[in-house]
Amino acid sequence: MTTPSFLVAEDLEYFALNGDVLLQDVSFELAEGSILAIAGPNGAGKTTLLNLLCGAETLALGDVLVKGHSLKRLSAKERARIIAVVGQQELPDGRLALRDYVALGQIPIRADRSADAHAKELNRIMDLTSLAALADKRMAQLSGGERQRAHIARALAQNPSLLFLDEPTNHLDPDAKGRMLSLVAELGITVVMIVHDLVMIPEFATHVALMKSTRVTGFGRVDEVLTPERVRETFGVDYLCFHHEGRVIPALDIRRTTVST
Ligand SMILES: Nc1ncnc2c1ncn2[C@@H]1O[C@H](COP(=O)(O)OP(=O)(O)OP(=O)(O)O)[C@@H](O)[C@H]1O
DSSP: OOHEEEEEEEEEEOOOOTSSEEEEEEEEOOOOOOOEEEEEEETHHHHHHHHHHHTTSSSEEEEEETTEGGGSOOOHHHHTTTEEOOOHHHHHHHTTTTHHHGGGGGGGGGGGGGGHHHHHHHHHHHHHHTOOGGTBBBGGGOOHHHHHHHHHHHHHHOOOOOEEESSSSOOHHHHHHHHHHHHHHHSOSSSEEEOOOOOGGEEEEEEEEEEEETTEEEEEHHHHHHHHHHHHHSSSSSSEEEEETTTTEEEEEEOOHHHHH
């Protein structure tokens, strides 16, 4: 008997209330521990797909299976014990202290550990995300990058086995970006994240789903799917690879002629 894939998307379709097709023909399987980057131009349907995969939106057609269980049949409580999500527009109460905000992530797993063990784990996560020094600050007092790290820390506090991140490097400077994606890549859990910065994908993801106009146009291992041809086809830009100190460093040629002659 073969082990079922950890995350399975089966013939997903999704429509707007006015009937417009927002997502169509999406099927793939992802093994446990994979890191899937969803990439595509603005409006391609990336957030729509992520919202369906994590259960934030209800599927019109098709099914999403996590560890062989249909998301439709899992209660919100059961889902919260497996899945953590950081969306694009998290709006926490600005009066909350950062540490208390991150601790909200532990609510679904409160019964799993003693209060002491939770407090220790919370400290560990605050350290991991470089937030310990800011623990007493109010959420409203944080910078955009600090707030983004707080959202991710709250998701990690949930101890998920499946983590969804919508543009996790939003507001992060290059160093913070590298640290956050390295941390996410080293968690050892299954991660699905929307990534706009294509050059980050080969370094931090194992798989990629390329999207264009409501469809997944390419899915598979990063080295097989994120090719210069596919990038040009999807985004209309040149994807270049430079060799530096034994590593391949990708870059994008995004310069455009804006004045027509
Ligand atoms: N509830 C909705 N009703 C109607 N149209 C919607 C709805 N939600 C999203 N759309 C449209 O569906 C398309 C895909 O939206 P989505 O947010 O999934 O794109 P995206 O790939 O995440 O874009 P971006 O990179 O700009 O964040 C867009 O054209 C958007 O305007």
